[in-house]
Structures are given as structure tokens and as C-alpha cells.
Amino acid sequence: MSKLIVSLLVVLTASFLFVNKVSADCVGQYGQYGQPCPSYAIVVDKMVGKPGTSTDANKYSYVDNLGVSDPRFKPDQVVFFKVKVKNTSTTKLVGMEVRDTVPSYLEPLDGPGDFNSTTREIVWNAGDFEVDQEKTYFLKMRVYSQANIPSDKGLFCVTNYVKANSSNAFDDDTAQLCIEKQVTAEVVPSAGPEYGLALLGGQLALFGAGLYLKKRSS
Numbered sequence: 001m002s003k004l005i006v007s008l009l010v011v012l013t014a015s016f017l018f019v020n021k022v023s024a025d026c027v028g029q030y031g032q033y034g035q036p037c038p039s040y041a042i043v044v045d046k047m048v049g050k051p052g053t054s055t056d057a058n059k060y061s062y063v064d065n066l067g068v069s070d071p072r073f074k075p076d077q078v079v080f081f082k083v084k085v086k087n088t089s090t091t092k093l094v095g096m097e098v099r100d101t102v103p104s105y106l107e108p109l110d111g112p113g114d115f116n117s118t119t120r121e122i123v124w125n126a127g128d129f130e131v132d133q134e135k136t137y138f139l140k141m142r143v144y145s146q147a148n149i150p151s152d153k154g155l156f157c158v159t160n161y162v163k164a165n166s167s168n169a170f171d172d173d174t175a176q177l178c179i180e181k182q183v184t185a186e187v188v189p190s191a192g193p194e195y196g197l198a199l200l201g202g203q204l205a206l207f208g209a210g211l212y213l214k215k216r217s218s
Helices: 002-025 193-217
Strands: 042-049 078-087 093-101 106-110 114-116 121-129 134-143 155-165 170-180
Touching: 042 155, 078 093, 078 121, 078 155, 121 134
Parallel strands: 042 170
Antiparallel strands: 042 078, 078 134, 093 121, 093 155, 106 134, 114 121, 155 170
């Protein structure tokens, strides 16, 4: 019985010393002794460039979202996206991975990482981030051609989703844009002078045929 009590005391003592050591090493942001406990957080910001504002990705006017009342993209038009990833932790983050999901009716043209056509994801390794470090990436895409957009799609909006994560933290964001198909004009028959002359000639031919038939009948 005494051996069991001694064993319990040894275990309790070891646990007490371990807890005190951890508390001394990491006591929270406002602790009196030891080092503050590290925080883990990142911020991801996804933006889309307004159509036609520039031919240079760095000089584009970027916004968080574009709605139906904002400038719209047309078939075959280039779309630029900007992705910003920032380490807002109190410690370094290692091995950041970024996954960008390409919206429907857009095809990727240029940017970081590799594109998986099955999952429609662009994935790249953003590396390590020091405290307060921010990295910016640009992705160039293009709207499908008119023939590759379904006929029931006139004016519609799509969303680009991006997520960044390390082993300790993650964040995500989206950016919306709207696409408007070009309206195909119907071909209207010409009503110029040539058309009038052809119509008059047809009427005269019918009139002559009527006179001929009338003479034969009398």
C-alpha cells in the first residue's frame, strides 16, 4: 500500500513540475514571467481586376468583387486576379500552400503553380513566411469563347475561391465577376432600290400573265 502511495506522489510531482515548466515557457501574452505563447494566423485577400483598365497586371484597378451593375467581361476577354497572403502570427510560418479554384467558363493562362484540369485547382508552394511578411501573386485567365458558353447563359456571375494554409493556420477568400455574352444580330433582308425593282418586275410579270390568260379565255 505504501509503495502505491509513493508511486502516486512521484507521478503527481512530475506532473506539477512539467506544468510549471510549460507555464514558465509560455504564459500568455500578458503573463509576468516567461515568453508569450505564439499565435498562428494568416490573412488572404483575393481581388479581381476591372475589365479593360490596363494591359499590365501590376497596373490594373483591383476590387474585391464585380456585380451585375459593374463592368462585365465578354467572351475571349482576359481576366486578372490578385492574391495577397500575409503572416499575421507572432511567429514564423513554414511551408505555406495556396490553392486557387478556377471558376467555370474561365481558363488559366499564366501565373504561379500547376493547374489540375480535373479539380480545376491551381496549386503552388508559397514557401515560408516571416512575421508580418506579405506575398502577392497574379493570375491571368481568359473567358471561354462565345461558342463554348451555353446558349442559356446570357448574363451570369462566377466566383473565384482561394485558400492558403500552413501546418498551423489557414484562411480563404473569394472574388466575383460577371460575364455577358455577345448578342448575335439577326440578318434582315435588304429593302434598298434593288429589292424594289425586283418586286416591281415580279408584279409586272404576274400582270402580263393575267392579261394573257384573259385573252385566251375570251
